[in-house]
Every structure is written in structure tokens, then in C-alpha cells.
Amino acid sequence: MLVYFRHLPIFVVALPLLGAGVVAWAARRGDVVRRRATNLLTLGTLILAVLQFLTVRADGMLEFSLDWFMGFGLQFRVDFLSALFALIVALVWFLATVFAWEYMEGQEKQTRFFVASIFTLGSTLGVFLSGDLLSFFLFFELMTFAAYLLVIHDESLEALGAGKVYLFMSVIGGLFLLGVMFFLQNTLGNTGFEPALSQLVQAGFNMWWLFAAVIVGLGVKAGMLPLHIWLPKAHPVAPAPASALLSAIMIKTGVYGFIRFFYVIFTAPNIKDLFYIQESFGYAFIWIGAITMLIGAIMALIHSPMKRILAYSSISQMGYILFSVGVGVMLGADGALSFAGAWMHMINHAFFKSFLFLLAGVIQMRTGELDLNKLGGLRRYMPITFGFFLVAAAGITGVPLFNGYVSKVLIHDGILHAYDLRGWPSLIWLERVFVFTGGLTAGYISKIWLKTFFGKPKKDWSQVRDLSKTHRRVFITYSMILLFIGLGAQGVINQLVIPALGITDFSADSVHHLAGIPFWDIHELKGPLLSYGIAIAVLAFQALFGSKISIPRWWSVEFLVYRPPYLLAKGFFRWLGKKR
Incomplete structure (x- = not known):
């Protein structure tokens, strides 16, 4: 079967890329034709992504x-990791x-929005299905410029300013x-996703310079501090569906790149x-992740616009992922x-964060x-919306029986496992940062729904309607996934995580441990209770003293x-101009 389906990656990417032109053509024949074309393209891409995933899983x-292509070739290399996330990208899209x-009814430039959205889908899928760094870079940049149109859709001064920063x-x-x-x-003669640490060291290059360049190159998309500044500007001004896709999917391209670099390229198997x-x-990466998740959560807590809170929340949640990526890299085999933990939280965040942004969109539509x-x-007035919001909130805060609980248990156990192996006191302090940030997460999410x-009511909501049937179906699907x-x-760990471990050479004992995670142990179940205990304390403090505390402008990362x-x-340029 593998022979017959080897061309699938190019079809998965090409359908939405070329389909963007079909949407533009369909728009000339009316809104109904445009809608059908867009739905068929996203559904067709999803079906192809499912077929690709099943093929990779089986063969x-x-x-x-x-x-x-361009004299270098365009490479596609789809393993379990990339096939699964491509499926998630297509489903969320x-x-x-x-x-x-x-949501877009009555808004201007709808055709441009859907054309840009479909094209961004294709380029984003290309990022995850690329077989080397050159192909990754080409799709990465295509995605960047296509998504710009989603950010500036309203064309307000604020949207254009956010687009400029982005x-x-x-x-x-x-x-x-x-x-x-x-x-x-130049050094290796290729840009493949293959172990290259030994050759790079032999070339006499200082690896920390390369580490820093990769951090900047991918950290912008990943929302890593201090490269995150576009996120809280772009999300509040973009339409809610665009915010959902930017936050839930697009920023994962940066993390995916980090995984390919630090678990593959910057490794030297069998050279201890x-x-x-x-x-x-890995250790440096843990600290980057810890700072990102803590500062992001604090910033979410002190803001009041819902989409800006969710934007800072995305920064914080990416910190969780980077934190766990770092621990895994530090421990090697x-x-x-x-x-x-990192991989599972990438999956979970894609669902609960897009869920939250779309719910914010409903609230904005109605009120x-x-x-x-x-x-x-x-x-x-919106009891069904409220119910769905509680489901999404349970997901992101790690309430047992919901998806976020699964990945947060893995991340927490991972840092404790690192402490058991290394015994470094700093790792326990990092674990405490993780726990405290979990409490802040429960705090700012609870603040939203409360x-x-x-x-x-601050206004008369008597004319506000609840969810439409279409939106109910979308949110029921999200709830079922969570x-x-x-x-x-x-079972999810066994089916979706363990097969992805083939990306690098993990030890048999390390992999075997994943087959029996004590998710329902009383020790693990105490975690969410502690999070909500911290949340209650933080919200009480904010209610009592929040109005008396102001944050100086010079504390901002931008400043x-x-x-x-x-x-x-x-x-310098003014001085240079005077010299002329």
C-alpha cells in the first residue's frame, strides 16, 4: 500500500494551496458557491490527512x-509525528x-479572508510534512506572509500596527x-533532518551561537519570551477563527522545528x-520554557480584554511545551x-485553545x-455557551477526565523524573514554578468565566441569543475530543504518543515507563486541587489589592x-545622515 500512497504528502499540501485560487474563482459566482468550495477544500484536506495518517501508521x-524544484528539490518525509499533527491541523482548520x-457574515473582505485561510492551511501542512530544512523554511515563510492577511483583516489602525509587528x-x-x-x-552539504552534532563540532564551530540562532529563528513563531510581542497584539485584532488558528496551530510550527533540531539534528547517537x-x-531550554510560562500567565492574569488574556495564555502554554521539550533533551535517552508530555500538550493545546478562541468569538458576536x-x-442568556466554556476551561486547567490533565501529569512527572536522575536542586525549583503557573492558569481562566x-450585567443582554445549531455542532465535537x-x-498515550517516540533513540526502560502512567493515583489527582487552591488565593488577592497595584510601562518587554x-x-542613522 505504501507504493500507491507515496504521493499523498504532495496532495495534502497542494489541495489547499491550489484550492485558494478555486475559492477566489468561486466567490465570483456568489457566497453560496464560495462557501461550498471552501468547505469541500477543508473537508477534502482532512480526508487526505486521515488517509495519510492511516498509511503511515500501518506501513x-x-x-x-x-x-x-529550484535545483535543490522539495522534500517530503512523513513519519508518525508529522502525520498525526498534520491530521490535527486539518481537523482544527x-x-x-x-x-x-x-461569524464572518456581514463583514467586508470575506473572500480575501477565506482565500488567505485556505492558503495558510496548505503552507502550514507543508511545514509539518517537510523532509529537510530547506523545504521547511520555504513553507514556513509562505505561512508567515499568508497569515499576515488574517492578522490585518479588519484594516483598522490597530490591526495594521499589529500586522506590522507580526x-x-x-x-x-x-x-x-x-x-x-x-x-x-555549507558545513554538512545538506539540510536533512539527520543527526549532525558530531560533524558540527568537528567543524570547530561554537554550538552556542547556532543554538542562539535557532532560538531566534523559531522562537518568534513559538511565542517564546522575549520574542512573543506580536502575539498579544495580533490576537485581539484578528477575527476569532483566525486567532484560533494562529494560536492553536501556527505557533506549533516553531515548537515542531525545535523538536526536529534538538531531538534530531543537534544529537550524536552513540557518542557519549x-x-x-x-x-x-536542554537545561537552558527548560529555563526559557519556565520563564515563558510564568510571565505569560502573570500577564494573562492582569489583563481584562478576553482575547488578550487568551493570547498571553497561549504564550504561557507554549512555555509548558518548551519546558517539557527541554527536560527531554537534557535527559537524552x-x-x-x-x-x-511536550507532544501530548501540543495536541491538547491545539484543541482547547482553538475551542476557547471560538467561544470568545461567539461572545463577541452576540454582545x-x-x-x-x-x-x-x-x-x-447564554447557558449553552457557558456550559461549553466550562468544558474548555476544564481542558486548559487540567481537570481530571479532560485532555489537559493528561499532558500536565506527564510534564510534571517528567521534571520530577529529571530530579531523580540528576539530583540538581534547581530542578525542584523549576517543578515549583510549573505548579505555581498551573495555579495562575486556573486563576485567569476562572476570572474569564466568572x-x-x-x-x-453591565448592559441589557435581553436581546442576546445563545449558540446557533452550527456552532453547537462545532463545540460538541470539541467537547467530545477533550x-x-x-x-x-x-489508551491515547499508547496509540498517539508511544509510536511518535521513534523520532530519536529513547531507552527501552524510558519508553516502557509510559505504558503504565498512574493517571488516577491520588498523588496525581491532588495536582488540580492545588492549582485551584492557588487560583482562589490569587483571585482573592487581585480582588482586594488589584486596583491599588499598577505596573509601570518600563516593565514591559518592549520597553x-x-x-x-x-x-x-x-x-546612529540620524548621525549618519548628518555626516553626509
């Missing part, structure tokens, strides 16, 4: 190359597209990634003398548990408002990190 890796039809940061990241690609091509480099990279200080009392659905993963925790070099460059 192994798919490899295909367009050797004539299909749900967001179905949601978007009602594009500026993305281009800088892309240039760093391009530099890494040129260096690898070089493992210290991998271990050092013993890091299967932490790799599983015209997203500022928590101007909402309140909607539980009476201020939105409870309390005294519950399916949560209820079938060990501390970006303003000094900006002023320096501005002064």
Missing part, C-alpha cells in the same frame, strides 16, 4: 521528492472554517533560520563524549516521559463586547528589550 514513513461562516518579528526570525540553513548546507552539549542545551469589565450576567457569565483524550488517557536597540539604531 511506516512516507517519502517523496520533487527533485526538479475544518472546524474553524465551519464556525467562520456565521511581519517585522517574523521576517527577523526567518532571516536567522535562513542563516542556520546556509550554515548547515558529546552528550554534554545536548544536556546543556532517558527523556521519553518529558518528550511525551459586541470582550472586555471582562463590561460583561457579566451572561449565564442567564466575570463573563456571573455577576451583575473528553475522549481525558477519559482514555492511557526593556526592544526600545534600547531601536533608539540606538535611530540615533
Whole structure:
């Protein structure tokens, strides 16, 4: 069967890329034709992604190359990891597209929105299905520029400003990634996703410079501090379906790139003398993840616009993933548990975060408002929306029986496992940062639903309607996925995580440990209780003293990190102009 389906990756990518033109053509024949064309394209892409996943699962890796492309060739290499996430990308995109039809009604530039969305789908899938860094980079940049149209859709001054920051940061990241690609091509003679640490060290290059370049190149898309500044600007101004896709899917491309670099390219299997480099990279990455998840959660807690809270939440949640990626890299062959935590949280975040952004979109549609200080009392008028919001909240905060609980148990057990193996006191402090951030997560998510659905209404909501039938179907699908993963925790690990471990050489004992995670042990079940205990304390503190605390503008990352070099460059060019 593998022979017959070896061309599947190119079809999975080409259908939406070429289909964007079909949507533009269909728009000339009316909104109904455009809607049918868009639905058929996203559904067709989903069907192809399912077929591709089943093929890889049954027969192994798919490899295909367009050797004539640009003289270098366009490489596709689909293993279990990339096939599964391509399926998730296609599924979330299909749900967001179905949601978007009602949401976008009455808005201008609808054709541009759906054309950009379908094209972004194709380029995003290309990122996950690429077989080498050159192909990855080409699709990565296509995705960057296509998604720009989603960010600036409203064309307001705020949207255009957010788009400028997004594009500026993305281009800088892309240039760093391009530099890494040129260096690898010059040093190794190829840009394949293959272990290369030994050759790079033999070339006499300082690996920390390469580490820094990769961090900048991929960290922008991944929402890593301090490269995250586009995220809280772009999400509030983009349409809710676009925010859902940017946050749930597109930022995963950065993490996926990190996985390919730090679990594959920057490794040297069977050369123990070089493992210290991998271990050092992993340890540094843990701290980057810890800072990102903590600061992101604090920023989410102190803001009141719902989509800005969810944007900072995405930064924090990406910190969870980066944190666990780092632990797995640091432990090498013993890091299967932490790799599983990162991989599972990538999957879970794709579902519960897109779910939350789409729910925010419904609230904005019905009320015209997203500022928590101007909402309140909607539980009476939107009870079904409230119920779905609690499901999504349970997912992101790690309530047992819901999907987020599964990955958070793995991440937490992974850092404790690292402490058992290494005994470094800093690892216990990092574990405490993880636990405290979990409490902050429960705090800012609870703040959203408490201020939105409870309390005294700030306006007359008597004309507000609840969910339409179409939106109910979309949210029922999300709820079923969150519950399916949560209820079938060990089965999901066995079917979706353990097969993905083939990306690198994990030890048999490390992999075997994943076959029996004690998800329902009393020790694990205490975690969510502790999170909500911290949340209650934090919300009480905020209610009592929040109005008396103001955060100075100079504390912002933009002021501390970006303003000094900006002023320096501005002064330099002014001086240069006077010299002429």
C-alpha cells in the first residue's frame, strides 16, 4: 500500500494551496458557491490527512521528492509525528472554517479572508510534512506572509500596527533560520533532518551561537519570551477563527522545528563524549520554557480584554511545551516521559485553545463586547455557551477526565523524573514554578468565566441569543475530543504518543515507563486541587489589592528589550545622515 500512497504528502499540501485560487474563482459566482468550495477544500484536506495518517501508521514513513524544484528539490518525509499533527491541523482548520461562516457574515473582505485561510492551511501542512530544512523554511515563510492577511483583516489602525509587528518579528526570525540553513548546507552539504552534532563540532564551530540562532529563528513563531510581542497584539485584532488558528496551530510550527533540531539534528547517537552539549542545551531550554510560562500567565492574569488574556495564555502554554521539550533533551535517552508530555500538550493545546478562541468569538458576536469589565450576567442568556466554556476551561486547567490533565501529569512527572536522575536542586525549583503557573492558569481562566457569565450585567443582554445549531455542532465535537483524550488517557498515550517516540533513540526502560502512567493515583489527582487552591488565593488577592497595584510601562518587554536597540539604531542613522 505504501507504493500507491507515496504521493499523498504532495496532495495534502497542494489541495489547499491550489484550492485558494478555486475559492477566489468561486466567490465570483456568489457566497453560496464560495462557501461550498471552501468547505469541500477543508473537508477534502482532512480526508487526505486521515488517509495519510492511516498509511503511515500501518506501513511506516512516507517519502517523496520533487527533485526538479529550484535545483535543490522539495522534500517530503512523513513519519508518525508529522502525520498525526498534520491530521490535527486539518481537523482544527475544518472546524474553524465551519464556525467562520456565521461569524464572518456581514463583514467586508470575506473572500480575501477565506482565500488567505485556505492558503495558510496548505503552507502550514507543508511545514509539518517537510523532509529537510530547506523545504521547511520555504513553507514556513509562505505561512508567515499568508497569515499576515488574517492578522490585518479588519484594516483598522490597530490591526495594521499589529500586522506590522507580526511581519517585522517574523521576517527577523526567518532571516536567522535562513542563516542556520546556509550554515548547515555549507558545513554538512545538506539540510536533512539527520543527526549532525558530531560533524558540527568537528567543524570547530561554537554550538552556542547556532543554538542562539535557532532560538531566534523559531522562537518568534513559538511565542517564546522575549520574542512573543506580536502575539498579544495580533490576537485581539484578528477575527476569532483566525486567532484560533494562529494560536492553536501556527505557533506549533516553531515548537515542531525545535523538536526536529534538538531531538534530531543537534544529537550524536552513540557518542557519549558529546552528550554534554545536548544536556546543556536542554537545561537552558527548560529555563526559557519556565520563564515563558510564568510571565505569560502573570500577564494573562492582569489583563481584562478576553482575547488578550487568551493570547498571553497561549504564550504561557507554549512555555509548558518548551519546558517539557527541554527536560527531554537534557535527559537524552532517558527523556521519553518529558518528550511525551511536550507532544501530548501540543495536541491538547491545539484543541482547547482553538475551542476557547471560538467561544470568545461567539461572545463577541452576540454582545459586541470582550472586555471582562463590561460583561457579566451572561449565564442567564447564554447557558449553552457557558456550559461549553466550562468544558474548555476544564481542558486548559487540567481537570481530571479532560485532555489537559493528561499532558500536565506527564510534564510534571517528567521534571520530577529529571530530579531523580540528576539530583540538581534547581530542578525542584523549576517543578515549583510549573505548579505555581498551573495555579495562575486556573486563576485567569476562572476570572474569564466568572466575570463573563456571573455577576451583575453591565448592559441589557435581553436581546442576546445563545449558540446557533452550527456552532453547537462545532463545540460538541470539541467537547467530545477533550473528553475522549481525558477519559482514555492511557489508551491515547499508547496509540498517539508511544509510536511518535521513534523520532530519536529513547531507552527501552524510558519508553516502557509510559505504558503504565498512574493517571488516577491520588498523588496525581491532588495536582488540580492545588492549582485551584492557588487560583482562589490569587483571585482573592487581585480582588482586594488589584486596583491599588499598577505596573509601570518600563516593565514591559518592549520597553526593556526592544526600545534600547531601536533608539540606538535611530540615533546612529540620524548621525549618519548628518555626516553626509
